[in-house]
Each structure stands twice: as C-alpha cells, then as structure tokens.
Amino acid sequence: MQLPVPRGEVVRILVLGGSWFVGRTLVESAVARGHDVTVYNRGRSPAALPDGVRHVKGDRESAADLKSLLQEGPWDAAVDVSGSVPAVVGRSAELLAPATGHYTFVSTISAYRDWPHAPVDEDSPLWDGYPDLDPVTRQWDPDAYGPLKVGCEMACERAFGKERLLILRPHVVLGPREYVGRLQWWLTRIHRGGDILVPAPDRGIQPVDVRDLSLFLLERVENLDNGVYNVAPKMGEATFGDMLNACADAVGVTNWPIIFVWVDEDWLTSRGVTEWTELPLWRNAAAPWSMRTDRAHAAGLRCRPLTRTVADTWAWLRRGGRPVEHERFSEHGINPAREQMLLKRWLTEHPQS
Ligand SMILES: NC(=O)c1ccc[n+]([C@@H]2O[C@H](COP(=O)([O-])OP(=O)(O)OC[C@H]3O[C@@H](n4cnc5c(N)ncnc54)[C@H](OP(=O)(O)O)[C@@H]3O)[C@@H](O)[C@H]2O)c1
Structure with missing residues (x-):
C-alpha cells in the first residue's frame, strides 16, 4: 500500500x-x-x-x-x-x-x-x-x-x-448508541420535567x-x-448550560413546567454529590474540560455543534434506539428522591435562587 x-x-x-x-x-x-x-x-x-x-x-x-x-x-x-x-x-x-x-x-x-x-x-x-x-x-x-x-x-x-x-x-x-448513558440521563431527566438540580451553567464542556x-x-x-x-471540540465552544438548554429544546419542554435550579458546585460537593456519575458530565475540578486539541484540528478534525449531538441522540432514542446493555449504565444519574431533598435544602438556604 x-x-x-x-x-x-x-x-x-x-x-x-x-x-x-x-x-x-x-x-x-x-x-x-x-x-x-x-x-x-x-x-x-x-x-x-x-x-x-x-x-x-x-x-x-x-x-x-x-x-x-x-x-x-x-x-x-x-x-x-x-x-x-x-x-x-x-x-x-x-x-x-x-x-x-x-x-x-x-x-x-x-x-x-x-x-x-x-x-x-x-x-x-x-x-x-x-x-x-x-x-x-x-x-x-x-x-x-x-x-x-x-x-x-x-x-x-x-x-x-x-x-x-x-x-x-x-x-x-x-x-447515538452511547451506552454509558451520560447524555441519555440528562435527556430523560429533562423529559420528565419539574424542578431539576443542575450545576455549573458557565463551565466549558467539550x-x-x-x-x-x-x-x-x-x-x-x-x-x-x-x-x-x-x-475533542475546541475549548470554549459550548457550556454545560448550552448542553442542558439543547436537551430542553430537543425534548420539547414547552408542554410542561421545567425549571433548572442552578446549584453552586462547592455546595453540591459539600453535600456529597458524586461527580461524573450522580450528575453526569459534571466534575468540580479545575480543568475537566481543558483538553488542547490544536493538533487534531490542524490535521482536519471537524466537530459538529453539541446541539446537533444532543438533538440526534434524542431523535435516536425516540426512534426506539437502545444502547448495548452495559454495567456502567446504572452508575449514572441521581436518585429522584435525593435530588428533590437536595433541591429543598438548597432553596431553603438560598431563597433567591
Ligand atoms: N465512551 C467514552 O466517553 C470514551 C471516551 C474516551 C475513550 N473511549 C474509548 O473508546 C472505546 C469505546 O469503544 P466502544 O466500547 O464504544 O467500542 P465498540 O468496538 O463499539 O465496542 C466494544 C467491542 O468490543 C467487543 N469485545 C469486548 N470484549 C471482547 C473480547 N474479550 N474479545 C473480543 N471482543 C470483545 C464487543 O463485542 P462482544 O461483546 O460481542 O465481544 C464490542 O464489539 C474504548 O476503547 C474506550 O476506552 C471512550
């Protein structure tokens, strides 16, 4: 060759x-x-x-x-x-x-x-x-x-x-087909509606x-x-908030009430919320989303907008797409009762939120 x-x-x-x-x-x-x-x-x-x-x-x-x-x-x-x-x-x-x-x-x-x-x-x-x-x-x-x-x-x-x-x-x-279930968890959580515990709207994500x-x-x-x-995509192109808003757009939440309650990251950590899994893709560290990718982009890497990935993953799920069963899937997502308990505490301590 x-x-x-x-x-x-x-x-x-x-x-x-x-x-x-x-x-x-x-x-x-x-x-x-x-x-x-x-x-x-x-x-x-x-x-x-x-x-x-x-x-x-x-x-x-x-x-x-x-x-x-x-x-x-x-x-x-x-x-x-x-x-x-x-x-x-x-x-x-x-x-x-x-x-x-x-x-x-x-x-x-x-x-x-x-x-x-x-x-x-x-x-x-x-x-x-x-x-x-x-x-x-x-x-x-x-x-x-x-x-x-x-x-x-x-x-x-x-x-x-x-x-x-x-x-x-x-x-x-x-x-589509992501079997760890990170984005799928956020999509299905937002589809369920109500008050949703969300961290770090301004954190870059890639x-x-x-x-x-x-x-x-x-x-x-x-x-x-x-x-x-x-x-990875270049740094600074999307934030955690962009991803969650794209999830809301994808699932079409105009039909029912949904409120993102943005909760301080250190507060979440102090309450023992497990990074990366209980709130998928969230990590309270200095640089979880700071991967330099100049070499790949110079070589021709092209990344679609995160909004497209979110919309296509939801469309795939709605068409009946199911990922392969994997042991790591069940690690992801916060228990609904625990989420509501944390929200109640946060709103009591921070009534202006
Ligand atoms: N997901 C992420 O966010 C992420 C991030 C960074 C890097 N990665 C890397 O990306 C890769 C993920 O790939 P994927 O799991 O999606 O790949 P995949 O190739 O679609 O799936 C894994 C394959 O390995 C086969 N397999 C598992 N054990 C085997 C064995 N003992 N002998 C032969 N075949 C075996 C499975 O089929 P059978 O079960 O039929 O054997 C399956 O076809 C991993 O290397 C991971 O480290 C993932």
Missing part, C-alpha cells in the same frame, strides 16, 4: 471490537467510505452489523481464537477500539504486526496524570504504564482505567513501533460526537498517519 492511500482506494480494515458504540459507528463510516471491513468480537451484541462487513467471531483473550483470526488477513490497517488490558492488547498487537500495515489504538483523556486538575495537551505527563500488566479482574475501575490504557499504548508501540502506530485520546464521547471521532480516525487511517492526537 502506498503512502497515503490514493483517494477512493479500498482499505482492508480490521476492527477489534466494532459492535457497541465507537467501534460500531466507525464500522458504519468505513463501509460508507467503501472500505473492506472485518470485525472481530465475541458476537454477544444483538444488533446486526452493516451489510458487507466480514464478521470473525472470537475472544481477544484466547490465543486459539486470535490464531484463527490471522487466517482472515492480511489487512492494511487494524483499529483497536476494545483494548483495555495491556497484556491482552500486547498479545493481539504482536500477533497482528506481521499481517497488518498500520495500527490505531483508541485510548482516552484518562491517560493523562493531570486530568481533570490541569489542562492537557499531547505532551502532558501520562500515568505510569506497564505493557505486560494483566490485572486479576476485568471489572471496571475508574482509578485503574487511565494507567491501564497507558500500558496498552506502550504494548502497541512495542509491537508496531512509532512509525506504524496512531494513538487517539478522545475526551468524553457522546452521540464532549466529542462519536461520528466526528470516527470520521477523523478513518481519515487518519487512510493517510496512514502516525503519532498521538487528542480528540
């Missing part, structure tokens, strides 16, 4: 994952761009893959399954969307390296040690990572997530070298739309680009 891939040329792409959210959207975009796509996963997700996609069923933790996968290659490029255990990622990367020209690893903003306490760019310090680490549990652990992803990045680099490796570190990803992330990834793959990119 030449560098870069001539426009219109079919790229044979292997997607490790590909059926839940980011991977699934990527697969759709790749098919729409005419590429030849192979998807490798355990086949547990009920949704059918798009027509024309080759599905190879297997567990990436199984050496025998991975060996069978190799018989389906070679590929111009592989995209690892599902990797979170360094030793597992390392084993598949080593095996695929002779049969794959280019490798993309989807990492995360959590790889940065200073996030969410200071702004981060691609050169900011990372957590210590261990490319051979294989923790005893596969249970989701928010504190382990960042260091594990750094270990995965290192394992990929060992197998592919810097020249053939692209690493994307997205900020929070939203859009979640990336899953479709913009997928397109950026594919364009980089088509260029056989290497290196590291943060992926």
